[in-house]
Amino acid sequence: MLASCSERQEAMQFKADSISIDTTVLRIAVMPTMNCLPVYYAEQSGLANKLGMKIQLLRFQAQMDIDTAIQRGHTDIAFTDLIRCTRLAQAKTPVKPIASCDEPLSLISLKTKRVKKINQMKQQMIAISRLSATDYWCDRLLDEANTSHDDIYRPQVNDVCLRAEMLRQGLVDAAMMSEPFATWMTRLGNKRLFSSEGKRPWLYVWANVSATQAQEETFLSMLDSAIIYMERDAENVIVRNILKQDYQLPPAFADTLELKPVKSPSAIHPEDMKDAEIWLNKRKAKK
Numbered sequence: 001m002l003a004s005c006s007e008r009q010e011a012m013q014f015k016a017d018s019i020s021i022d023t024t025v026l027r028i029a030v031m032p033t034m035n036c037l038p039v040y041y042a043e044q045s046g047l048a049n050k051l052g053m054k055i056q057l058l059r060f061q062a063q064m065d066i067d068t069a070i071q072r073g074h075t076d077i078a079f080t081d082l083i084r085c086t087r088l089a090q091a092k093t094p095v096k097p098i099a100s101c102d103e104p105l106s107l108i109s110l111k112t113k114r115v116k117k118i119n120q121m122k123q124q125m126i127a128i129s130r131l132s133a134t135d136y137w138c139d140r141l142l143d144e145a146n147t148s149h150d151d152i153y154r155p156q157v158n159d160v161c162l163r164a165e166m167l168r169q170g171l172v173d174a175a176m177m178s179e180p181f182a183t184w185m186t187r188l189g190n191k192r193l194f195s196s197e198g199k200r201p202w203l204y205v206w207a208n209v210s211a212t213q214a215q216e217e218t219f220l221s222m223l224d225s226a227i228i229y230m231e232r233d234a235e236n237v238i239v240r241n242i243l244k245q246d247y248q249l250p251p252a253f254a255d256t257l258e259l260k261p262v263k264s265p266s267a268i269h270p271e272d273m274k275d276a277e278i279w280l281n282k283r284k285a286k287k
Contacts, residue, residue, distance in 0.1 A: 026215055029058045029066045029078035032160060032247040034179045034262055035101040035204060036079050038226035040242045047229060051222055059246065062158035063129055070095055076211040077219055081133040081203045082268075082276035095209050098216055099223075099265030100272065103204035104197035105137050106182035109174040110167060111189040118152075118193060119145040124173035127157040127166060133203035134176035136279050137196055161248050180243065184253050201272035206265055220265065227262050 030036040039057065042048040048055045058075055060066050067084055069075045071093055078095075088095045109115050113124070118141045128134040135154075142149050155172065157163040164181040166172050168188060177185065186192050206223075208216050230239055236259075243254040 025054045025056045026211060026219060027056045027058055027074065027076045028219070029060060029069050029075040029080075031060045031063065031066060031079060032181075033079065033103055033204070034260075035103050035206075035265070037239070037242065038223050038230060038262055039079075040246055041230050041235070041239060042222055042226040044242060045226075045229070045235065045238050047226055048222060051218075051225065053218060053222055055222075061161050063132055064158045070207075070209050073210065075209050076215065078207050078209055080205060080207050082201070082205055082273055083132055083136060083203060083280050085205065085207055086273075086277050086280050087131060095207050097205040097268050097273070098208045099206040099220060100202045100268050101204040101206065101265050102197075102202050102263050103133075103178055104195050105134060105176050105178055106192050106196070107138070107141065107174060107194040108167060108177050108182055108185045109191045109193050110170055110172070111191060112170065113173055113191075115191075116193070117145060118142065119147045121174060122147070122151040123153070125153045125155055127163050127172045127175040128154050129158045130154075130156045131280070131283065135283075136203060136276070137194075138176055139279070139283075141194055180247065180249065180257055183257065184249060187253060200269070201275045202269065203272065203276060205268065224264050227264055230259075231261055 028039055030039050043055055043057050058069055060069070063080065063084060066075070066078050066080055067088065070078050070080070070088060082097060085095055085097050107118065107126070109121070115121055126138055128138050138154060139149065142152065157166060157172070157175070160178065160181060163175050164177065164185060167175045167185055167190065174193070182192065211219065229235055239259065240254050243249045243257065244251055
């Protein structure tokens with residue numbers, strides 16, 4: 001049975017000052033990464049309310065969707081990376097990185113593949129998100145291994161949960177992954193060929209889209225408080241429930257994962273911004 005409306009109604013354009021939007025609420029775009037975990041915690045534990053903050057989390061599983069939220073003015077502060085910030089800034093989108101995050105990426109290879117180095121993966125598939133930190137590190141690994149970029153297929157899989165599931169099911173040969181998904185995949189027997197932990201540049205950042213300076217400072221203070229509170233044993237249940245519900249991790253893995261302390265965000269390193277801009281411009285020049 002089919003039904004239709006007699007009149008077509010156009011969707012209402014989003015407006016930040018709409019009467020349905022509480023402009024005192026800080027809208028924060030997050031995705032399932034370790035540096036976003038303190039924000040999830042601040043909301044679900046009630047810490048944000050205790051600190052006098054009204055926050056609304058905009059939950060995404062793909063960085064591209066966060067980009068869209070930034071462009072459409074749906075978010076005040078967002079978790080993103082320097083490459084995407086540069087792209088958005090070049091498109092005249094009002095966004096600025098405010099704090100750097102040590103969010104390591106790992107190259108995880110399918111357990112059935114007999115490879116130990118990336119140069120052994122010719123004609124195989126590495127899942128990434130294009131023009132992002134995952135793409136940057138994949139390029140850098142290929143350059144360091146003197147491997148032609150054309151020798152590796154790089155399908156775009158933006159959804160981080162889907163990327164992990166595709167590797168789990170053997171639908172891709174490898175994937176660039178952040179934590180805790182990288183550790184989950186190694187727990188299943190897949191191989192970690194590389195980790196960017198401790199290496200420069202730190203590409204992931206918190207970015208200010210439309211927050212005031214006071215909101216920006218309060219947000220960063222809330223992050224620091226959440227990181228401290230999360231380390232308390234009494235908060236363990238809340239944190240692991242977030243990993244199950246928001247990060248969609250299997251309960252058995254979420255309950256046994258060794259939770260390393262999340263590092264507090266630091267000032268943006270100028271050389272990191274320069275590296276991101278150089279790489280992006282080089283990629284654009286190849287088109």
